[in-house]
Amino acid sequence: SAVISQKPSRDICQRGTSLTIQCQVDSQVTMMFWYRQQPGQSLTLIATANQGSEATYESGFVIDKFPISRPNLTFSTLTVSNMSPEDSSIYLCSAQLGTRDTQYFGPGTRLTVL
Amino acid sequence: AQKVTQAQTEISVVEKEDVTLDCVYETRDTTYYLFWYKQPPSGELVFLIRRNSFDEQNEISGRYSWNFQKSTSSFNFTITASQVVDSAVYFCALYGGATNKLIFGTGTLLAVQP
Numbered sequence: 001s002a003v004i005s006q007k008p009s010r011d012i013c014q015r016g017t018s019l020t021i022q023c024q025v026d027s028q029v030t031m032m033f034w035y036r037q038q039p040g041q042s043l044t045l046i047a048t049a050n051q052g053s054e055a056t057y058e059s060g061f062v063i064d065k066f067p068i069s070r071p072n073l074t075f076s077t078l079t080v081s082n083m084s085p086e087d088s089s090i091y092l093c094s095a096q097l098g099t100r101d102t103q104y105f106g107p108g109t110r111l112t113v114l
Numbered sequence: 115a116q117k118v119t120q121a122q123t124e125i126s127v128v129e130k131e132d133v134t135l136d137c138v139y140e141t142r143d144t145t146y147y148l149f150w151y152k153q154p155p156s157g158e159l160v161f162l163i164r165r166n167s168f169d170e171q172n173e174i175s176g177r178y179s180w181n182f183q184k185s186t187s188s189f190n191f192t193i194t195a196s197q198v199v200d201s202a203v204y205f206c207a208l209y210g211g212a213t214n215k216l217i218f219g220t221g222t223l224l225a226v227q228p
Contacts (some may be wrong), residue, residue: 102164
């Protein structure tokens with residue numbers, strides 16, 4: 001298994017600002033992902049964070065709004081840019097040791113945009 | 115297309131009752147993986163179990179048991195003698211080799227009353 005930490009755990013931000021969320025894994029992993037969970041909803045995949053190359057985004061998510069970095073095999077960041085109240089959600093990162101392995105999740109970042 | 119259906123939106127039981135959470139999935143993959151995750155009010159997503167498509171053996175872990183039936187495309191989760199600490203949202207998820215993505219159901223909110 002993998003132990004994943006996220007920072008910050010929660011934040012309250014003003015409209016139009018940006019927030020960068022950090023995700024740290026305790027071991028080297030092949031795959032890292034970012035999900036959004038809107039209030040009362042299920043998880044939606046934002047993108048796959050690729051080490052050393054651009055992230056792979058899902059339909060409806062774009063790099064300008066959600067830039068992602070993954071400089072090495074244990075760390076990734078997600079930035080939520082030019083925030084609006086609709087961005088208020090829990091953002092979770094996950095890690096997968098190998099392609100078909102179990103995904104383990106971080107504790108999430110609870111974001112509120114005013 | 116891949117899909118996970120959790121028809122039960124909310125379930126309320128009294129402590130010590132048994133409760134079953136239903137999960138029905140759709141996939142064209144011959145090899146796939148099924149998961150259950152628990153999300154307590156704190157927000158983190160906790161991995162509970164993983165099942166491979168070629169292994170239909172039921173599994174028991176303490177008060178938790180899982181019934182996987184390929185014939186009905188179901189992967190149901192039973193909690194025996196429920197406790198207040200079991201109160202959470204439970205997500206069923208499907209991982210298929212064709213998409214390499216984890217598809218979540220909409221979740222079932224379980225409330226265990228003392």
